[in-house]
Amino acid sequence: MKNLALCSALVACFAAAPAMAATTSEAQVYAAVQNKEWTKAEALLREGLKQTPSDAQQLLNLAYVLQSAGRKDEASEIYGKVLAMDSNPIVTMDSDEKLKAKILAKRRMTAMAAQP
Numbered sequence: 001m002k003n004l005a006l007c008s009a010l011v012a013c014f015a016a017a018p019a020m021a022a023t024t025s026e027a028q029v030y031a032a033v034q035n036k037e038w039t040k041a042e043a044l045l046r047e048g049l050k051q052t053p054s055d056a057q058q059l060l061n062l063a064y065v066l067q068s069a070g071r072k073d074e075a076s077e078i079y080g081k082v083l084a085m086d087s088n089p090i091v092t093m094d095s096d097e098k099l100k101a102k103i104l105a106k107r108r109m110t111a112m113a114a115q116p
Contacts, residue, residue, distance in 0.1 A: 021037070037070035056082050056089050056101035063108065072112055079105040079112075 025044060032041035045062040049055065063078035082105040090098050 033065065033068075036068070038065050041065045054085060054087070056085060056087065057091055059092065060101060060104060060108070063105070067108070067112055072115075075112060076109060081108045087095070 029041050029044045032038075032044060041047075042062065042065050045058055045065060048058050049062065051056065059078055059082050063075045063082070066072075066078065067075035083102050088100045088102045091101055091104060
């Protein structure tokens with residue numbers, strides 16, 4: 001339950017990004033995103049991914065951070081990694097809507113491609 005509450009707060013900031021995995025400092029990532037400190041958020045997420053490199057939730061959050069920092073090619077590559085994964089965990093959106101990680105990755109890639 002505690003993770004779900006933290007996830008909801010983080011998801012609100014990510015505007016429909018997936019919930020945060022417990023392997024990174026959720027509070028630090030949340031604060032970095034709130035302050036648009038993309039470099040810091042990226043570093044925290046990459047550190048967490050060293051411990052769990054196939055964590056779809058962290059990968060999706062990293063892709064969001066890269067996208068927000070204007071690094072669309074890198075974000076697209078990370079979304080592609082999620083789409084290529086064998087697993088497809090369910091993530092909870094800010095609206096409490098639950099989606100499979102691959103569906104969210106596809107939506108994000110489509111939205112990013114439509115942006116100028």
